[in-house]
Amino acid sequence: xxxxxxxxxxxxxxxxxxxxxxxxxxxxxxxxxxxxxxxxxxxxxxxxxxxxxxxxxxxxxxxxxxxxxxxxxxxxxxxxxxxxxxxxxxxxxxxxxxxxxxxxxxxxxxxxxxxxxxxxxxxxxxxxxxxxxxxxxxxxxxxxxxxxxxxxxxxxxxxxxxxxxxxxxxxxxxxxxxxxxxxxxxxxxxxxxxxxxxxxxxxxxxxxxxxxxxxxxxxxxxxxxxxxxxxxxxxxxxxxxxxxxxxxxxxxxxxxxxx
Numbered sequence: 001x002x003x004x005x006x007x008x009x010x011x012x013x014x015x016x017x018x019x020x021x022x023x024x025x026x027x028x029x030x031x032x033x034x035x036x037x038x039x040x041x042x043x044x045x046x047x048x049x050x051x052x053x054x055x056x057x058x059x060x061x062x063x064x065x066x067x068x069x070x071x072x073x074x075x076x077x078x079x080x081x082x083x084x085x086x087x088x089x090x091x092x093x094x095x096x097x098x099x100x101x102x103x104x105x106x107x108x109x110x111x112x113x114x115x116x117x118x119x120x121x122x123x124x125x126x127x128x129x130x131x132x133x134x135x136x137x138x139x140x141x142x143x144x145x146x147x148x149x150x151x152x153x154x155x156x157x158x159x160x161x162x163x164x165x166x167x168x169x170x171x172x173x174x175x176x177x178x179x180x181x182x183x184x185x186x187x188x189x190x191x192x193x194x195x196x197x198x199x200x201x202x203x204x205x206x207x208x209x210x211x212x213x214x215x216x217x218x219x220x221x222x223x224x225x226x227x228x229x230x231x232x233x234x235x236x237x238x239x240x241x242x243x244x245x246x247x248x249x250x251x252x253x254x255x256x257x258x259x
Contacts, residue, residue: 008226009227009229010244012179012180012183013229013238014244015178016179016240017202018248018251019175020187020191020198021252024197025256027197032161033157033161037154040147047140047143047144054133054140057133057136061133067118071118075115078108081108082108085105086105089102164256183229187200190237194237200237200239201238201240203215203241208235211232213234213235215232
């Protein structure tokens with residue numbers, strides 16, 4: 001392997017651009033699946049939330065059913081009391097006792113009416129909750145199906161790109177090892193400071209790639225000469241000429257295609 005100190009400026013520029021192309025491909029792979037893990041996690045949270053909600057609604061329905069049973073038992077108790085008080089009315093000694101029993105019977109009838117009202121309200125509540133349960137069950141099944149699809153998609157991408165990513169990471173380390181530390185540090189600093197992660201760019205139509213600022217003709221000549229490392233005064237990116245960039249793209253594309 002060529003010693004770092006023995007590299008010409010052109011070889012350093014080629015190594016830097018190769019490193020950029022490799023790292024950009026790694027970025028593409030990670031971006032390709034980047035949103036999927038988040039989508040999968042979000043769907044898992046939604047499925048868990050809907051499952052908990054359905055369990056809560058089911059428990060609430062069961063609880064209301066129990067309350068209906070209690071009210072029905074209460075009604076039976078009230079009816080038994082009415083029956084008892086009615087029988088006692090046949091054996092009273094005066095009007096005061098008769099009226100007292102009549103009031104008890106009226107009270108028990110009111111309790112029955114109130115209990116029946118509550119039962120009606122409980123049943124209406126159950127019907128409403130059953131509608132909500134049906135809607136949420138349908139939504140849950142849809143989310144589960146969507147989750148299954150997204151998990152399958154993510155697993156497929158992971159399976160397809162795992163080997164490529166591992167090889168490219170090794171290649172990235174290989175090209176990094178060719179470049180002196182100060183240049184690697186500068187490359188990483190520029191890369192981390194720009195949104196598209198492009199630290200090394202080529203000249204395209206007289207401007208650095210992705211920039212609207214024209215590179216002066218004399219600077220373009222110096223870049224094409226490959227005698228020194230030149231950066232874009234506006235973006236700080238390292239610049240390479242279009243011919244070198246095309247040659248290195250073909251080389252790296254061939255490496256990627258062979259994976």
